[in-house]
Amino acid sequence: MPILIFISLFTLVDFVLLFSIGSQIGLLTTLLLVLVTGFIGLHLIRKEGVSTLARARQRMQAGEIPSQELFTGAALIFGGALLLAPGFLSDALGIACLLPNARQLMFKALAWLGLKNVSGQQQQTRYQQDESSRSNGHEGPIEGEFISRDETARRR
Structure with a gap:
């Protein structure tokens, strides 16, 4: 419920600010400014989005969790x-x-507010995760049998 109140107040303040600035600078200038900020935002989204996706792929290939991305x-x-x-x-x-x-x-502000592990403070590689999962009582070698592909072909 508090988030709904915040969103409502934010929207109300945003429109009041838009109309008050619009009455001072004129309708055409206001529309032009709103459109320009939209185009700037679209350009920044494309630029930052591509670089973020590339960084996320690199981290995933390295076996890390791309939490910052x-x-x-x-x-x-x-x-x-x-x-x-x-x-x-x-x-x-x-x-x-x-x-x-x-x-x-913003990230530091969220961390300060107590949202831990947003950035994955202790990120583990795949190797570290495998090692930590092995220490859950299944230590030592795993016994079993295997059949190589050559033996399978010979048996047919």
Whole structure:
């Protein structure tokens, strides 16, 4: 419920700000500014999204969890949605979500608020995960039998 109240108040303040600035600078200038911020946001989303996807792929190939990249992707989506909404306050927050330094500040603020492990403080590689899963009582070699492909072909 508190988030709904926050969203309602944010939208109300955004529209009041849009209309008050619009009455000062004129309708055409206001529309032009809203469109320009939207295009800037779309350009930043494309640029940052491609680099974030590349970093996430690199980390996954290295066997790491791309948690920072997931946070970045979520911020890009949120920022893009804010840029689609008309208003100067939502545009400012949307562009802030798209700028790397501003995202880092938001990430630190979320961590300060107590949202732990958003960045995966202790990330494990696949090898470390395998080693930690082996220590759950199944130590030592695993016994079993195998048949090589050559033997299978000879038996037929």
